[in-house]
Amino acid sequence: MNTGRQGRRFVALCGGVGGAKLAFGLARVLGPDQLLVVVNTGDDFEHLGLPxxxxxxxxxxxLAGQNNPALGWGRADESWTAYKEMQRLGGADWFQLGDKDIGLHLARRHLFDSGKTLSAVMKVLAERLGVTTPIVPMSDEPVRTMVHTDQGKLAFQEYFVGxxxxxxxxxxxxxxxANATPSPDFAAALGDPDLAGFIICPSNPFLSIDPxxxxxxxxxxxxxxxxxxxxVTPLIGGQAVKGPAAKILQxxxxxxxxxSVAARYDGFLDGFILDRRDAELSGAFPASVRVGVEQTLMVSDDDKTALAxxxxxxxxxIRKGASPS
Amino acid sequence: MNTGRQGRRFVALCGGVGGAKLAFGLARVLGPDQLLVVVNTGDDFEHLGLPxxxxxxxxxxxLAGQNNPALGWGRADESWTAYKEMQRLGGADWFQLGDKDIGLHLARRHLFDSGKTLSAVMKVLAERLGVTTPIVPMSDEPVRTMVHTDQGKLAFQEYFVGxxxxxxxxxxxxxxxANATPSPDFAAALGDPDLAGFIICPSNPFLSIDPxxxxxxxxxxxxxxxxxxxxVTPLIGGQAVKGPAAKILQxxxxxxxxxSVAARYDGFLDGFILDRRDAELSGAFPASVRVGVEQTLMVSDDDKTALAxxxxxxxxxIRKGASPS
Structure with missing residues (x-):
C-alpha cells in the first residue's frame, strides 16, 4: 500500500559527524517530505548554562552547509572571542565554544525558556538556517549517556571531550x-505502516545508536x-572512521x-552495508541480514550523495519476509 | 586612632556608570588598600543562563580601562558575533551581549559552578583584568530590584532595558x-572603627544606593x-547626568x-557635594549636612580624578560631632 509521497519516507537514525555525512547525502537525494532524520540526544548537556x-x-x-570540516565539529567561519575571554578570566576551558555556536545555544535557551520542546526548538533553528529536511531529537525528554569506565562513571562529554x-x-x-518517549515525529514514523525504510547511519553503535x-x-x-x-557500517578495515567505536568494541x-555492530541490531536488522574493503566479510553475517557492499568512506559531497x-x-x-538471497 | 594605612580606607558605595566614574577617580588617587568599592547587585539577573x-x-x-564609553555599558573593542547569530536564530534580542561580555559571564558561571561566592568570583575576574582595587558586591546573596509601575511589577532589567x-x-x-547580609568585605568595613569615610557615588538613589x-x-x-x-550629587541643574533618577523623583x-537625594540618606549623611551649577542650593540642606560645591560632571579621566x-x-x-559650619 502506497499512501502517496508522504507515506514513502525514509527514517535515518544517526549520531554526529559520520551519521551527519550520510544524512547530508540523503537530504540531497530525498525531498523534505521523504526523509526524517532522528538524532541521538544522549550527548546533550548543559555547559555553563548553555543547552x-x-x-x-x-x-x-x-545539512545547512555550515559545519566546520577542518575541526569536525562546530560552525564554519567561526570566531572564538567569547571563549578566549572566558579562558582568560578563569572559566572552564575543556569544552570549546565558538561565537556563532554560542549564539545558537543562547537562541535555544531562549526558545526553551519560552516553553518549547526540543523538537519545536530544532524546527525553529532549522528553519532559520534554511534546512528543510526535518531533523528531530530521538526524544524531547532528557536522556543522558553515562560512561562507566576504569576511571569511574563519567558523563558523556567528560568522557568524550574532557x-x-x-x-x-x-x-x-x-x-x-527508561522514562523517555520518542519525540512526536519519531513516534509517528515508528507507527507509520507505509515507510520506505529505516537507515541506521554510520554512527557509533554504543554511543549514538544505542541511546x-x-x-x-x-x-x-x-x-x-x-x-x-x-x-551502514561505521567500521572500515577494522577501524572506526572517526571516534572510539573500535576502541570500545575491544x-x-x-x-x-x-x-559485532550488526549484532547490536539483532532482532530488527534486515540489511547491512559493508565497505568495499571488507567485502570478504559478506558471508559472515546471519542469514536474516542481507549484505550490501559499497564505498562507505565519505570525503566529498559526491561520496555522501553516492552512498545515500x-x-x-x-x-x-529488500522485501521484508522475502529470502535475503 | 589610626591603625596604619589599612585602617584609613575609604568605602565607596555605587551603582553603574556614574558611580563607576567616581570609583575610577578614587582608584587613581587611592591605593588598593585605601579603597573598597561596594557595588549594587539589585540589577543582577540571569539571562539565557548567563549570570x-x-x-x-x-x-x-x-576600573580596568576596558569599558565602552560610546555605548555607556559593556566592553571596549567589542564584537557581536554570538548576539547577531542568536538574533538570527530566534533568540531574545532585548538585551544586547557582546562576545567578550559573554566570555566574562560564562567565566562567572564556571566560577559559581565551582562553588565560589559572588565576592570570590569578582576577586578572580578583577585579578584577571588587572584591577587591584577591591570591588565587592553589596551582598553575596541575591537581591533583586522589582519596579512597581503603572504597567505592573517589572523585574529591574525589564524596566530598565526592556x-x-x-x-x-x-x-x-x-x-x-530582608534575608541578605552584607558581603564579608562590606561587613568588615561597616564594622571597622577606623575608616576614613564613606563616599556615596553619583548613582541613582532609588535604584543603585537604596538596594x-x-x-x-x-x-x-x-x-x-x-x-x-x-x-556626591547625581543631579545637575535639575537633571540626572544619566538614567531615570529625575524621572523617578517626579x-x-x-x-x-x-x-531630595540627600533626604534618602537622612539619619546618617554628614556631607553632600553639589555641582557648581547648583551652588545656590547650598543653604537648602539641613544643618546636620555639610555642603561642598564641586565640578561633578565627569567627562575626562582628569574630571574623575579631580572629583575624587x-x-x-x-x-x-568633616569632623563627626563637630559643628558643620
Whole structure:
C-alpha cells in the first residue's frame, strides 16, 4: 500500500559527524517530505548554562552547509572571542565554544525558556538556517549517556571531550531513557505502516545508536515494522572512521568487526552495508541480514550523495519476509 | 586612632556608570588598600543562563580601562558575533551581549559552578583584568530590584532595558534584601572603627544606593560609624547626568532637587557635594549636612580624578560631632 509521497519516507537514525555525512547525502537525494532524520540526544548537556546538543547541532550545521570540516565539529567561519575571554578570566576551558555556536545555544535557551520542546526548538533553528529536511531529537525528554569506565562513571562529554575517550569503557548507561518517549515525529514514523525504510547511519553503535534504541518501544517498533531496517557500517578495515567505536568494541571484549555492530541490531536488522574493503566479510553475517557492499568512506559531497543513493537502492531491493538471497 | 594605612580606607558605595566614574577617580588617587568599592547587585539577573551583574561589571570594566564609553555599558573593542547569530536564530534580542561580555559571564558561571561566592568570583575576574582595587558586591546573596509601575511589577532589567524606563514608577522593592547580609568585605568595613569615610557615588538613589541600604544592618551601621558619610550629587541643574533618577523623583512626587537625594540618606549623611551649577542650593540642606560645591560632571579621566580628590578632601574636612559650619 502506497499512501502517496508522504507515506514513502525514509527514517535515518544517526549520531554526529559520520551519521551527519550520510544524512547530508540523503537530504540531497530525498525531498523534505521523504526523509526524517532522528538524532541521538544522549550527548546533550548543559555547559555553563548553555543547552548543548552536539549531535543535533552537527547534523543541523552539516545539512545547512555550515559545519566546520577542518575541526569536525562546530560552525564554519567561526570566531572564538567569547571563549578566549572566558579562558582568560578563569572559566572552564575543556569544552570549546565558538561565537556563532554560542549564539545558537543562547537562541535555544531562549526558545526553551519560552516553553518549547526540543523538537519545536530544532524546527525553529532549522528553519532559520534554511534546512528543510526535518531533523528531530530521538526524544524531547532528557536522556543522558553515562560512561562507566576504569576511571569511574563519567558523563558523556567528560568522557568524550574532557578525557578524550582515554578511559576504558566497562558499560554504558542511558540515564533517563527508561522514562523517555520518542519525540512526536519519531513516534509517528515508528507507527507509520507505509515507510520506505529505516537507515541506521554510520554512527557509533554504543554511543549514538544505542541511546535511540534504549527508549522504550523503539526496538519493539523496529522489530515489528514492515519497512526494511538497514545499517551502514561505521567500521572500515577494522577501524572506526572517526571516534572510539573500535576502541570500545575491544574494551567490551567484542571482535572489532562489522558483524559485532550488526549484532547490536539483532532482532530488527534486515540489511547491512559493508565497505568495499571488507567485502570478504559478506558471508559472515546471519542469514536474516542481507549484505550490501559499497564505498562507505565519505570525503566529498559526491561520496555522501553516492552512498545515500546506494543505501536507498539497497533498502528498496529488500522485501521484508522475502529470502535475503 | 589610626591603625596604619589599612585602617584609613575609604568605602565607596555605587551603582553603574556614574558611580563607576567616581570609583575610577578614587582608584587613581587611592591605593588598593585605601579603597573598597561596594557595588549594587539589585540589577543582577540571569539571562539565557548567563549570570549578569550589570553594575559590578560596569565598575570592573571601568576600573580596568576596558569599558565602552560610546555605548555607556559593556566592553571596549567589542564584537557581536554570538548576539547577531542568536538574533538570527530566534533568540531574545532585548538585551544586547557582546562576545567578550559573554566570555566574562560564562567565566562567572564556571566560577559559581565551582562553588565560589559572588565576592570570590569578582576577586578572580578583577585579578584577571588587572584591577587591584577591591570591588565587592553589596551582598553575596541575591537581591533583586522589582519596579512597581503603572504597567505592573517589572523585574529591574525589564524596566530598565526592556521598557527603557518608560513606565511610571510607583514603588521599588528589593526582593531578597530582608534575608541578605552584607558581603564579608562590606561587613568588615561597616564594622571597622577606623575608616576614613564613606563616599556615596553619583548613582541613582532609588535604584543603585537604596538596594545597598535595604540590606539589614547597613543603615544602622552608617548611622553609628564615626567615619564621615558623604554623598556626591547625581543631579545637575535639575537633571540626572544619566538614567531615570529625575524621572523617578517626579513620579514619586518628590522635588527634583539634590535635597531630595540627600533626604534618602537622612539619619546618617554628614556631607553632600553639589555641582557648581547648583551652588545656590547650598543653604537648602539641613544643618546636620555639610555642603561642598564641586565640578561633578565627569567627562575626562582628569574630571574623575579631580572629583575624587575633592571628595576625599571634603571627607577629611568633616569632623563627626563637630559643628558643620
Amino acid at each position: 548543548i546538543c552536539p549531535d543535533l547541532d552537527t547534523v543541523l550545521y552539516t 578525557h578524550k575517550c582515554a578511559p576504558a569503557v566497562r558499560a554504558i548507561e542511558f540515564a533517563g531513557a 535511540i534504541l534504549a527508549i522504550p518501544g523503539v526496538r519493539h517498533a523496529l522489530s515489528r515494522t514492515n519497512a526494511p531496517v538497514v545499517a 574494551e567490551l571484549e567484542l571482535p572489532v568487526t562489522p558483524m 543513493d546506494a543505501a536507498i537502492a539497497f533498502v528498496r531491493r | 549578569i551583574c550589570p553594575d559590578l561589571d560596569t565598575v570592573l570594566y571601568t 521598557h527603557k524606563c518608560a513606565p511610571a514608577v510607583r514603588a521599588i522593592e528589593f526582593a531578597g534584601a 545597598i541600604l535595604a540590606i539589614p544592618g547597613v543603615r544602622h551601621a552608617l548611622s553609628r560609624t564615626n567615619a564621615p558619610v558623604v554623598a 513620579e514619586l512626587e518628590l522635588p527634583v532637587t539634590p535635597m 580628590d575633592a571628595a576625599i578632601a571634603f571627607v577629611r574636612r
